[in-house]
Amino acid sequence: MHDRHTPEHPVTLDRRTGPHGEVVLRKHGDLLQIIANGTFLMDTSDGRSERLLVDAARDALDDRPAPHVLIGGLGVGFSLAHAAADPRWGRITVVEREEAIIDWHRDGPLKPLSATALADPRTRILHADLLAHVHDPAARTYDALCLDIDNGPDWTVTEGNDSLYSPSGLAACAERLNPGGVLAVWSAQPSAGFEKALRNAGFERVRTEEVPVVRGVPDVVHLGVRAA
Template structure:
């Protein structure tokens, strides 16, 4: 999921080449959906964002948040920041212990690809789950202006606190952004943040923002540093 230059687009379809299924220009730049063999890829402003080849870390984002919640909490609500290829949403919908599942996605193109496009084959059942709802809005703005609280915030909108996809995403990891996350959580609620690499500085920022139980879970990758999920709790 790290942002790397996208390989050249190719017109032929094979496991080694990519076929553009849709290309949109939105308020945050260009987004492209490609198919490479049996997998889908999302490209944002010419950089590889995510694909459907693995998904372990996206599932960990949901599983670790649920495991970190206080025992005995009935039907906890979860806000998933970023629809992406749908792996986090699908994982949440597979777990019957979750109550309300809210997905915030700012790119209309990505919403369309799931509701009436090729990514429906991944997320269709999860989107049809009566617990699930989609909010087409910017996550940072939603956290700043919303009044509803959630038992878990599972955020995966770019490559992590040290490597943002767009400059304005950086405000999510600022002291003000973390304060908004803290405010949107119920007492004992958990914040889970996906990152393409560990960030000790972000762990300290979470502590400075008043979170407790700050820790990092890793998912090994074939090459390079591991994907991680940063976890932090709002005090009960």
């Protein structure tokens, strides 16, 4: 999810304004980039950290058969594509609040990245706000929550998203998990405070996995398991 510098000037492919502000898809050299309310979210340069998000959650489930994963945030589609390429997942639900991003995948510039995954019968795209979904007592439960809607717990993209990482937000996430289910949260940098928050919320086996980088601060995935 790191911006890669290329000599070309970025070209805006689409710009939408919705209930949550502005979201932009632009092309910068060979990369496609998503910008939300002026904040760089992600691009198509790599995808290692998105794959780690999904794999780390799956590995923490041990041998649970056909688990159901919720991916919070469609983004450029790396997490969805990686989950759909793994036959061990049962159902795959993606919650995305931005209709524009869903459109870009279904019939737009991001379609080549996700067409196979979207055609997978296990995949369901839910146009909804993730915060509302996890707080909805009528929502179903999942075996894994893989959340990638911000640049991390300490760097939210939209005002109000920080409530997801608060005690009440983490309690709601736990309610959306089956016993022994896994919460995995992507972050652009490690957060010792968030590890503590996970433990305080009752999550077990809390740990942080890093994505190796040549220089700078590594991307990480924070993990916690709901008590069985």
